[in-house]
Amino acid sequence: RSKRNVMLCVEQAGDAATMSTLARCRKVDPDFKRTILIRNKLDKYYSDLTPDNVSKWVEGYGDLPETLIRFALTLPWWKEGSPCPKPFNQLKDEMNTNDLKEMTSKGLSSRSRYINTIGFNNFVSFMEQKIELLFKEAIDPVLTNLKDLKSTAQNQKKDLDTEFN
Numbered sequence: 001r002s003k004r005n006v007m008l009c010v011e012q013a014g015d016a017a018t019m020s021t022l023a024r025c026r027k028v029d030p031d032f033k034r035t036i037l038i039r040n041k042l043d044k045y046y047s048d049l050t051p052d053n054v055s056k057w058v059e060g061y062g063d064l065p066e067t068l069i070r071f072a073l074t075l076p077w078w079k080e081g082s083p084c085p086k087p088f089n090q091l092k093d094e095m096n097t098n099d100l101k102e103m104t105s106k107g108l109s110s111r112s113r114y115i116n117t118i119g120f121n122n123f124v125s126f127m128e129q130k131i132e133l134l135f136k137e138a139i140d141p142v143l144t145n146l147k148d149l150k151s152t153a154q155n156q157k158k159d160l161d162t163e164f165n
Helices: 020-028 042-048 054-059 088-105 120-164
Strands: 007-012 035-040 069-072
Touching (some): 020 035, 069 120, 088 120
Parallel strands (some): 007 035, 035 069
């Protein structure tokens, strides 16, 4: 339950009201301060989205707390038992491009506050910044302690130099 821990809650894209994994996350993180929702398989939901509902869907139809950080994306996939048809990074980039293209074609504005929550690349950018922030928060007390130790050691050296000279 440390604030330095983050939970990645992966659900299949769909109706936010039926998210069972998110319900389990709520038991551990009631205010969703450490939870990041990843709505996967967005491509399977494209046909249900229209200009009338796309913004409401991204917002979660009121079933998702406004403060919950969430992403909707499609991860690369291929037929089970078959080899990966293209290099994985190429598939990932294609899925990211498709997600953004589909969501904007359905009416999600590039000015929407949620456009940066669509696609794998936006998720990666967010996580890079989040990890950097968590690292900074974790390392700051260590650096402060090291500076204090250095200062104490310098003062002790100065005292010893004075005593022996």
